[in-house]
Amino acid sequence: METVEINLEEQFQARIDADIRIEPKDWMPDAYRKTLIRQISQHAHSELVGMLPEGNWITRAPSLKRKSILLSKVQDEAGHGLYLYSAAETLGTTRDQMLADLHSGKAKYSSIFNYPTLSWADMGCVGWLVDGAAILNQVPLCRTSYGPYARAMVRVCKEESFHQRQGFEIMQTLCAGAPVQKEMAQEALNRWWWPTLMMFGPKDADSPNTAQSMNWRIKRFTNDELRQKFVDMMVPQAEFLGLTVPDPTVKWNEERQAYDFGEVNWEEFWNVVKGNGMCNQDRLGARVKAHEEGAWVREAALAHAKKRAQKAAA
Amino acid sequence: MTQSEWPLWEVFIRSKQGLDHKHVGSLHAADATMAIQNARDVYTRRMEGVSIWVVESKHVHASNPDDAEAFFDPANDKVYRHPTFYDVPDSIKHM
Numbered sequence: 286m287e288t289v290e291i292n293l294e295e296q297f298q299a300r301i302d303a304d305i306r307i308e309p310k311d312w313m314p315d316a317y318r319k320t321l322i323r324q325i326s327q328h329a330h331s332e333l334v335g336m337l338p339e340g341n342w343i344t345r346a347p348s349l350k351r352k353s354i355l356l357s358k359v360q361d362e363a364g365h366g367l368y369l370y371s372a373a374e375t376l377g378t379t380r381d382q383m384l385a386d387l388h389s390g391k392a393k394y395s396s397i398f399n400y401p402t403l404s405w406a407d408m409g410c411v412g413w414l415v416d417g418a419a420i421l422n423q424v425p426l427c428r429t430s431y432g433p434y435a436r437a438m439v440r441v442c443k444e445e446s447f448h449q450r451q452g453f454e455i456m457q458t459l460c461a462g463a464p465v466q467k468e469m470a471q472e473a474l475n476r477w478w479w480p481t482l483m484m485f486g487p488k489d490a491d492s493p494n495t496a497q498s499m500n501w502r503i504k505r506f507t508n509d510e511l512r513q514k515f516v517d518m519m520v521p522q523a524e525f526l527g528l529t530v531p532d533p534t535v536k537w538n539e540e541r542q543a544y545d546f547g548e549v550n551w552e553e554f555w556n557v558v559k560g561n562g563m564c565n566q567d568r569l570g571a572r573v574k575a576h577e578e579g580a581w582v583r584e585a586a587l588a589h590a591k592k593r594a595q596k597a598a599a
Numbered sequence: 600m601t602q603s604e605w606p607l608w609e610v611f612i613r614s615k616q617g618l619d620h621k622h623v624g625s626l627h628a629a630d631a632t633m634a635i636q637n638a639r640d641v642y643t644r645r646m647e648g649v650s651i652w653v654v655e656s657k658h659v660h661a662s663n664p665d666d667a668e669a670f671f672d673p674a675n676d677k678v679y680r681h682p683t684f685y686d687v688p689d690s691i692k693h694m
């Protein structure tokens with residue numbers, strides 16, 4: 286029995302190493318399944334909760350054009366959540382279970398959404414920086430080893446680039462505006478820069494699961510690699526806007542051909558992860574409220590479908 | 600507790616007139632009408648489709664991946680089913 290199991294694991298790893306995708310009904314190690322369910326559902330929760338900070342600004346967008354764009358973007362994020370929940374469900378968990386875990390606080394979502402969106406410039410920073418960081422995380426996941434997850438990510442990535450561009454355009458417009466508008470943009474960048482760097486997760490040294498995930502090709506770059514890429518991408522973009530990233534140690538390193546940058550405040554990071562961020566309670570509260578107040582709609586739809594099916598059968 | 604989760608549906612989309620419907624993913628909906636409407640909102644926000652099929656997932660039957668090797672074996676050694684198996688003289692055109 287034991288040897289059969291070992292053999293299966295070896296075959297499984299051989300398929301992964303050959304870049305052959307794993308599909309829902311294929312044999313897979315329990316730990317692979319569990320890791321994927323955790324990662325994919327966490328990602329889905331992030332898309333879902335991620336609608337809240339921006340939803341906050343839909344009714345306050347400065348023009349009809351901006352409002353339509355923001356509405357579209359938030360609608361995309363709902364779609365991303367759905368693609369990802371569906372992918373997780375192919376691994377044997379249920380939508381109800383995942384939502385229950387989110388609502389009870391057992392499951393996590395990206396900490397970035399526990400920061401408040403205080404001004405219109407925050408809509409610029411969320412699109413430009415937060416979606417920008419998400420894209421860096423997500424593009425390699427289009428080649429992740431689990432088929433349904435990879436296919437969901439292809440769809441997500443196609444839609445994300447408009448998110449980042451609309452954010453950048455908001456920043457560009459503010460930076461080309463009156464001095465107070467530019468100040469608003471700088472002030473938003475000051476608040477979002479560090480939390481965005483935290484989106485890539487703890488330092489590699491403090492991320493014990495990275496090695497296994499890389500081995501399974503669930504993850505294709507380490508947290509620190511992606512963080513470095515992000516800084517290298519964003520510093521020139523901030524310069525283009527005439528803004529300064531709030532890190533005096535940022536400096537081009539000729540030898541490394543990359544920017545040096547300062548240390549993230551990890552105490553703050555863990556504190557937000559543990560639930561003590563500025564908006565954790567608000568976000569979760571809003572989620573639970575929406576779910577509970579929507580219960581009658583879900584029940585009514587089922588009752589209606591049942592009634593129609595009975596009528597059709599009669 | 601009574602059934603609370605809406606059933607799961609598989610979604611197939613024809614991206615363009617003349618092409619096949621292709622599986623794009625799944626979603627939950629109370630009935631077929633809602634499944635088609637949700638599929639429109641989830642999978643065709645950017646004109647990705649001109650036609651949608653939905654099938655309740657429980658009605659999909661699939662071959663067993665564990666048997667794939669034996670199951671697809673009959674096609675494995677029949678190279679003569681492919682045109683490249685045959686040598687056509689250079690002087691022969693239009694074949």
Ligand SMILES: [Fe+2]
Pocket residue numbers: 332361362365441445
């Ligand atoms: Fe998204």
Ligand SMILES: [Fe+2]
Pocket residue numbers: 332365419423441
């Ligand atoms: Fe995302």
Ligand SMILES: [Fe+2]
Pocket residue numbers: 362416419445448
């Ligand atoms: Fe996005």
